[in-house]
Amino acid sequence: MTAILEIRDVDKHFDISGSFIDQLRISHGKLNRKKTVVKAVNNITLDVQAGETLAVVGESGCGKSTLARTVMRLYRPNKGEILYKGERIDNLSSAKMRPYRTRMQMVFQDPYASLNPRMTVRQILEEPVRFHNPGLSRAEVHDKVAEVMTQVGVDPAWATNYPHEFSGGQRQRISIARALVVDPEFIAADEPIAALDVSIQAQILNLLMDAQEERGLTYLFISHDLSVVEHISNRVAVMYLGCVCELATAKELFSNPKHPYTQALLSAIPKLGGEAGNHIRLSGDVPTPINLPTGCVFHGRCPHADERCMREIPMQRTLDNGTIVACHGVEEGRI
């Protein structure tokens, strides 16, 4: 398999310190200028293979959505490289980026917020086709939209309706159609089913899997729901505080989690007919990404942390079964 997308040592930081005046602080009788930076994504290296679904999981604030948006070049990374089929895209101007926009598309979490309420479904779906294929005739654009609408299970006869006239599940179908209508190769789906009901979630997941099969799509699937991730993905990357702590095939990760955070995350999932009370309890809360902990980002909550974890940032190591883990404990054989 070849990598369709390569992410190399990518950092994304947000400066939230505000105006020059806001940055001024008085400390020890002196006037200092201090910047406050949210370190959302830190030194992430990932490959997405052609035709696979790579899921990125983690709790809120771990930087998973920022990663997806950085990959899509909605944000420009502060450091590192992003390569699409071997070509660097992280430093392209928006004009140069345009040809990649038809190849890389995104589906957003909230189907209520991501569709323009003042545009009909036809306008929403025709706009990207026209923009990327100016040579197409009206009839061709029309056919293209009807074809994709049928594929996602929305009757083309409803194309003249507005988004508010559809239910949440149908709206998410429309936003998937908007991504598919330019025939992309790669789709970054940012929590596409988090806002939907269980029975509708299943419909949308099936739709995503069918579309992948028919079109040979590659997905970067962002989610916080581990059982969904297990279902749809080939490989899973677990993120914590902007770092990837474990990357493994879905089967390996769910049957044999290595990183203590992955273990805690898996044990926290409620299981049908399971018993409460036997979850691994993590002490404390997720630290803020403004002041990252020294050493391993997880050491403050890790039941296995020792002095080395507080001091030294663990490097990613590949284990015999192909799992990549960043943990001193696993490396030393303690865990």
Added chain:
Amino acid sequence: MDKLIEIKDLRVDFALRAGTVQAVRDVSLTINKGERLGIVGESGAGKSVLGFSLINLISKPGKITGGEIIFNGHDISKYTYEQMREIRGHHISMIFQDPMMTLNPVLTIGTQMKETILAHMDVSEKEAEAICLDKLHKVYIPSPEKRLKQYPHEFSGGMRQRIVIAISLLTSPQLIIADEPTTALDVTIQAEIMDLLLELCETENMGLILITHDLAVVSEVTQRIAVLYAGKVVELGPAQEIISNPKHPYTKGLIAALPQMAGGKKRLNQIPGMMPSLLDMPKGCPFEPRCTVSLGKCKTEIPALACLDGGTQAACFMCEGGK
């Protein structure tokens, strides 16, 4: 076992300009002392309205139009607003979904907690503070003395929900209604909160109504589950039985639609279509348009809850026939 609260044929209607929406339709449920009941359903199934109606928190144009809610021998559905204030937050308390919306951002945690105690109990300010500290201790808030003086924004999401739980415990209620208490929280925090709720219910012998869309969560925490669809209870029974041996086609579909761990990459079972609009309900069984096993009479008659083996009740003509 002693009955704690008994809901008989409860109906809640919302009179809208477009017509009358029957959000809760003839729901009958009983919760015994110290029992934990889960109410499961999709959005719009009426589960929150049902929870709110128990303590008369429904806002206009919603109204309880029929049925009884017997709590400690009294029909509280007929209580006036003033009478209800005696019950609400005292004998029955409620935990809401979003802890950021429930707590007042401009008052300290201590002020908000003491307010609840002083409204319901005849104690001094000092005693009230002691109760606050005790309850904060129970929900594992570290250094509660310091925390009492802090504002909601100084707490994380999980801590805030634990404070909301502590507030609901202040008056030692007999019943807690928790409406999606962990939906806004992460999965590790959710596990923490659910473990805490379970522990508190057991040590304090409180009844719990857990309203959620997540079948897995209720199956871990509650003893009995009621499945709600379009304002009606379609299946009711012991949690383990409902999960391992669902009877109603909707419950079956709901469980099959859940991505199972260790299932591998395959298509999920999906329930076709979506819940009917409450303004335009089918004449017969509300699930009939989406049901794969419907009979002729499902279109015209509404099935009633019928007892089946395994202690469950289901409202389905197919189940009655023993299929």
